[in-house]
Amino acid sequence: MSRIFSLNELGHAGSSRLSRPTRPTRELPDIDLDIDDLTDSDTEDEKDQETQLKDAETSNDYEILKRSLINEEFSPEILMYQDKAIDNLDKLIQEQDAVSKDMLVTHERKKFGMLLFSGTDRIKYIMEKYLLCRRNKIETQVLSILSSPIYKERLSTAELTHAEDYKMLLEDYLKAELKLPNDCLEDSIIKTFEKKPDLSKTVFCRVLKNIVPRDAQDTAIQHEPGDVIMDKYAYMRDALKDNSVELI
Amino acid sequence: MYTNSAIRPLIDITKRARETKTILFYERDKVQEICEEIKVLKQATEEINDTESTSEEVHTSSGKLCVYNAMKEKELNAIQLYHFQRIRKTKEAACKETRLPQNEFNRLTNWEQTFYNKYEQLIDNYNSNCPKSLYLNDELHVPKEPHVVVRVMENLERVMTKNGIVEFLKGSQAVVREADSTIAKLINSGYLKKINK
Numbered sequence: 001m002s003r004i005f006s007l008n009e010l011g012h013a014g015s016s017r018l019s020r021p022t023r024p025t026r027e028l029p030d031i032d033l034d035i036d037d038l039t040d041s042d043t044e045d046e047k048d049q050e051t052q053l054k055d056a057e058t059s060n061d062y063e064i065l066k067r068s069l070i071n072e073e074f075s076p077e078i079l080m081y082q083d084k085a086i087d088n089l090d091k092l093i094q095e096q097d098a099v100s101k102d103m104l105v106t107h108e109r110k111k112f113g114m115l116l117f118s119g120t121d122r123i124k125y126i127m128e129k130y131l132l133c134r135r136n137k138i139e140t141q142v143l144s145i146l147s148s149p150i151y152k153e154r155l156s157t158a159e160l161t162h163a164e165d166y167k168m169l170l171e172d173y174l175k176a177e178l179k180l181p182n183d184c185l186e187d188s189i190i191k192t193f194e195k196k197p198d199l200s201k202t203v204f205c206r207v208l209k210n211i212v213p214r215d216a217q218d219t220a221i222q223h224e225p226g227d228v229i230m231d232k233y234a235y236m237r238d239a240l241k242d243n244s245v246e247l248i
Numbered sequence: 249m250y251t252n253s254a255i256r257p258l259i260d261i262t263k264r265a266r267e268t269k270t271i272l273f274y275e276r277d278k279v280q281e282i283c284e285e286i287k288v289l290k291q292a293t294e295e296i297n298d299t300e301s302t303s304e305e306v307h308t309s310s311g312k313l314c315v316y317n318a319m320k321e322k323e324l325n326a327i328q329l330y331h332f333q334r335i336r337k338t339k340e341a342a343c344k345e346t347r348l349p350q351n352e353f354n355r356l357t358n359w360e361q362t363f364y365n366k367y368e369q370l371i372d373n374y375n376s377n378c379p380k381s382l383y384l385n386d387e388l389h390v391p392k393e394p395h396v397v398v399r400v401m402e403n404l405e406r407v408m409t410k411n412g413i414v415e416f417l418k419g420s421q422a423v424v425r426e427a428d429s430t431i432a433k434l435i436n437s438g439y440l441k442k443i444n445k
Contacts, residue, residue, distance in 0.1 A: 090379040097381070117394035121427040125391050128382050135374065135384075139339075158377035165370050170335070173363045178327065179283055181290055 061085040061092075062123060067246060069130045074204075074247040075240070076233055077197035078137050078145060081156045082130075089123055096120050134159060142167045144196045199234040205245035254281050255326040262330045271337050271348075274357045279330070282323045289320045334360065342367045345385070345436035383429035385436065396426045398440040407434070416440070 065085045072079055096116055103113030138145060138155070142163050145151040152160065207227040214235050223229055228248065239245045258278050265272050293316050296309045338356065341348045342364050356364060375384050404416040409430050416422060421443065424431045434440045 086379065090381060093379075093381045114394055117425065117427075118391070121391035121394055124382055124427055127379070128384055131378055131382070132384060158374055161377070162370060162374045165373075166367075169363065169366050169370065173335070173359055174331070176359045177331065177357065179280070180286060 061088045062126070065089060065130060066126055069126060069133065071240065071247045072130065072133050072137070076199060076201045078134065078141065078151055078154050080154045081134070081159065083156055086127060086130075089127060093120050093123060135162065138163050139166055141195050141197060142170070199232070199237070201233050202230060203233045203236060204228060204230050204248050205236050205239070206248050207245055209242075209244040211239055211244050254278060254285065255322055258282065258326050258330050262326075262333045265333050265337065271334075271341065271352050271355050273355045274334070274360070275330070276357070279327060282327055286320055286323050289316045289323075292316055293320075335363070338364050339367055343371060343385075345433055346438065381429075383427075383432045385432065391427060394425060394427070395423050397443045398422055398424055398431075398435065399443055400439070401441055402439050404434070404439060 061084070065082055068079065068082045068085070097120060100113040100116035100120065103109040103116065138159055145155070146163055146167055155163065205228070207223045207225050207229065210222045210224060212222050213229075214231065229245075236245055236247075240247065258275065261272070261275055261278070293313060296313055296316075299309075338360055341352070347353075348364070353361065353364075378384060398421065400416040400418055400420050400422060402416075403418045407414050407416060407430060409424070409428050414422075414424075416439075422440070424440070426432060426435065426442075431440065435442060
């Protein structure tokens with residue numbers, strides 16, 4: 001016999017009895033109110049500013065990661081790892097999960113809990129996609145990444161370990177499976193697995209800051225923010241690093 | 249010399265392997281034929297380079313060298329394409345939640361089976377070094393709703409999810425959070441099946 005579990009039952013599956021509060025719970029304020037404090041409005045303003053700053057930083061991290069994901073997908077080479085954004089968003093996800101779990105318990109706040117869940121899922125999706133995109137790129141270009149100190153610096157510790165282990169695994173497999181002379185193996189088979197990033201690939205970019213076109217003789221002519229340009233990646237590389245353009 | 253007669257079938261098999269979902273048997277005979285020919289070509293090239301000859305013979309031998317190098321390159325390319333395709337398929341299988349079925353696993357060579365096991369371990373190590381709240385899976389899809397309705401395919405007792413301990417009864421339906429890593433694993437392993445509305 002089939003049965004549809006409701007969210008309340010899933011949430012209360014571990015507890016022995018259902019708890020249904022009869023009135024909405026109120027959260028106690030953090031600050032200790034004193035008669036003198038009631039007339040002082042600076043504390044509230046400071047708390048508001050702090051919350052706004054924190055919210056701004058969080059939305060910044062999310063925007064930074066989203067932008068980095070798009071740049072990573074369209075760029076032929078591996079870019080810098082956004083460790084700060086990933087760490088901050090991970091902390092946010094954990095806090096938000098705890099808050100939304102509590103909200104689901106109360107009937108009145110269930111909808112807000114669901115909204116928080118949706119938000120958390122979106123952030124997780126961006127983080128997962130970013131890490132997977134980088135992992136696939138590392139495995140495709142493992143030999144060229146490990147032979148370049150510039151590319152190695154752009155990897156996180158986990159990615160560097162993964163790249164080194166993967167390279168060893170690939171070489172061991174090819175040497176064992178293919179009974180070929182060593183020089184053929186090294187110079188041909190293993191070298192052909194070395195996919196170098198194609199820097200001459202054409203990319204589309206949106207201008208974020210004023211930049212002078214590459215072939216412009218007059219520096220007064222500039223691409224303005226909002227312009228969409230198409231050029232080889234090799235020429236846009238420096239502008240991408242300076243955040244003067246973003247890949248689209 | 250085999251060259252095209254050996255390379256063509258291997259390339260056709262590579263193309264066929266790209267289109268099929270399952271892993272095919274390893275073409276050991278064909279690969280060995282081509283490897284033997286590469287060794288023969290390498291020996292012939294070395295002999296030509298070692299022998300001192302007159303200017304006429306130098307002209308002929310440089311022509312021979314060109315031909316031998318071109319043949320060797322074609323054959324190495326064919327081998328590289330074939331093995332690259334097999335590595336890709338093995339990696340895709342290792343990234344999945346469910347283990348490869350035994351009949352498909354037996355189609356891999358011994359070294360490929362070792363590669364499969366070691367790659368699985370590599371992925372587990374990488375995932376353990378990533379943030380714990382994430383579930384890295386190659387089959388990502390954009391989240392549309394926070395909860396999905398699933399049908400339970402097998403009895404599951406005491407599953408620890410982020411909402412608490414849940415018990416799933418075979419044949420029942422449940423509303424679960426797909427982003428929960430435990431639930432995502434159960435869906436990918438086939439214990440729970442998503443119901444499309």
